[in-house]
Amino acid sequence: MIVAIAESCPSGAITYIRKDAGPQEQPPVVNTVRIRENGSLALHAEIVLGDETSFRATLCRCGASENKPFCDGSHNKSGFAATGEPALKDTPALDARNGPLTVTPTKNGQLKLEGNLEIVTGTGHTVDRTQRTFLCRCGHSANKPFCDGTHKKVGFVGQSGAAAKAANLPPQGERSNFIVAQRSWLYRPARIG
Numbered sequence: 378m379i380v381a382i383a384e385s386c387p388s389g390a391i392t393y394i395r396k397d398a399g400p401q402e403q404p405p406v407v408n409t410v411r412i413r414e415n416g417s418l419a420l421h422a423e424i425v426l427g428d429e430t431s432f433r434a435t436l437c438r439c440g441a442s443e444n445k446p447f448c449d450g451s452h453n454k455s456g457f458a459a460t461g462e463p464a465l466k467d468t469p470a471l472d473a474r475n476g477p478l479t480v481t482p483t484k485n486g487q488l489k490l491e492g493n494l495e496i497v498t499g500t501g502h503t504v505d506r507t508q509r510t511f512l513c514r515c516g517h518s519a520n521k522p523f524c525d526g527t528h529k530k531v532g533f534v535g536q537s538g539a540a541a542k543a544a545n546l547p548p549q550g551e552r553s554n555f556i557v558a559q560r561s562w563l564y565r566p567a568r569i570g
């Protein structure tokens with residue numbers, strides 16, 4: 378039950394460490410980034426971002442998050458409008474659908490994603506299958522979810538790499554069969570995603 382709750386958290390704000398010899402969370406069999414209507418990019422993959430590897434994360438695509446590259450819910454306040462159902466491309470199946478996915482927020486620019494990845498709409502249709510793509514995170518591309526270079530015109534400012542702090546996990550000596558933790562650098566009280 379606890380595992381199911383944690384693993385259904387798209388942002389990775391809730392994570393867990395099992396101490397009962399049960400299986401730890403595994404990466405998905407298919408790496409996906411889900412495009413949320415008027416909202417974030419929800420990644421489910423073996424995500425390598427800076428020094429950290431995680432399996433779930435919601436990344437900002439409106440440009441307004443104060444915790445870039447992660448979503449902090451600012452799209453709700455800013456009234457960000459972007460479809461979660463962009464046009465579908467006719468792309469062939471990948472040879473492999475999982476494996477490490479390296480996410481690189483570029484300085485004042487797009488999100489570079491390298492690795493096997495399926496881009497899916499909010500309702501689950503496949504937009505693209507790729508091993509390298511550049512997604513908009515400034516909120517202004519006319520070709521969302523892809524970057525079209527508009528970030529330069531609008532003067533988007535965003536750090537390169539992960540601005541994330543270390544995960545705020547409880548001490549290892551916790552006497553519980555599970556450690557359930559909220560990663561403070563991903564979580565804000567406002568709804569995320």
Ligand code: FES
Nearest residue numbers: 513514515524527
């Ligand atoms: S990051 Fe938005 S257009 Fe490039």
